[in-house]
Amino acid sequence: MKAAVLNFPGSNCAEDLLWAVGPIAGAHAEIVPATATDLTGYDLVLVPGGFSYGDYLRSGAIAKFAPVMPALRAFAEAGGYVLGICNGFQILTEAGLLPGALQWNRDLTFICEPEPLVVENATTAFTRRYTAGQVITLPIAHGEGNYYADDATLTALEAHHQVVLRYQHNPNGSCRDIAGITNEAGNVMGMMPHPERAVEALLGGTDGLGMFESLMEVCDGAYA
Numbered sequence: 001m002k003a004a005v006l007n008f009p010g011s012n013c014a015e016d017l018l019w020a021v022g023p024i025a026g027a028h029a030e031i032v033p034a035t036a037t038d039l040t041g042y043d044l045v046l047v048p049g050g051f052s053y054g055d056y057l058r059s060g061a062i063a064k065f066a067p068v069m070p071a072l073r074a075f076a077e078a079g080g081y082v083l084g085i086c087n088g089f090q091i092l093t094e095a096g097l098l099p100g101a102l103q104w105n106r107d108l109t110f111i112c113e114p115e116p117l118v119v120e121n122a123t124t125a126f127t128r129r130y131t132a133g134q135v136i137t138l139p140i141a142h143g144e145g146n147y148y149a150d151d152a153t154l155t156a157l158e159a160h161h162q163v164v165l166r167y168q169h170n171p172n173g174s175c176r177d178i179a180g181i182t183n184e185a186g187n188v189m190g191m192m193p194h195p196e197r198a199v200e201a202l203l204g205g206t207d208g209l210g211m212f213e214s215l216m217e218v219c220d221g222a223y224a
């Protein structure tokens with residue numbers, strides 16, 4: 001699997017993500033600046049967490065105009081796998097690659113804590129190494145993680161099994177406890193928790209590793 005980790009001005013998780021998907025999971029991975037205009041040749045594009053363009057206006061609202069975004073859109077429309085984590089999820093919703101929006105947390109505070117999550121859909125390219133109903137613990141670290149979508153959108157998300165991760169104890173006010181979703185085609189996923197911060201015992205847990213292993217399995221076949 002060849003993975004690109006996008007890097008916007010203000011991203012602060014690109015190196016962590018590179019470490020998780022590269023040396024830890026075993027992919028060929030490299031950092032690609034937001035000024036790039038071509039993403040051909042990659043199997044997976046990762047959109048990292050952080051504060052792209054200082055989170056000015058709204059998280060992700062400026063990043064959606066970055067030079068790399070037309071290439072990211074073309075990559076996604078061609079069926080390439082895209083995973084947006086935290087600010088990456090915010091960027092994907094702002095860009096319209098995923099439905100809904102991330103609002104300020106219910107209590108208007110930045111929350112940084114390990115969070116138990118239920119794997120709702122274990123058939124996706126991002127979660128096939130888990131089992132349905134499995135509870136995993138991943139860190140969250142965000143101010144604007146309160147997922148919102150209108151009722152029709154939420155109903156469609158549920159009907160098409162696009163809700164992939166739900167908070168067990170909703171920390172931020174997200175509609176229907178949603179922590180992560182895919183697009184209808186299933187090749188684009190966004191999630192507020194950080195799987196790359198849970199890939200080694202040294203980090204306090206390895207529950208995030210399954211996401212990168214799932215993608216390795218889908219892109220490269222059997223994963224040892």
Ligand SMILES: NC(=O)CC[C@H](N)C(=O)O
Nearest residue numbers: 049050086087142143144
């Ligand atoms: N770690 C992150 O990506 C979170 C940053 C994000 N912009 C926020 O909502 O605070």
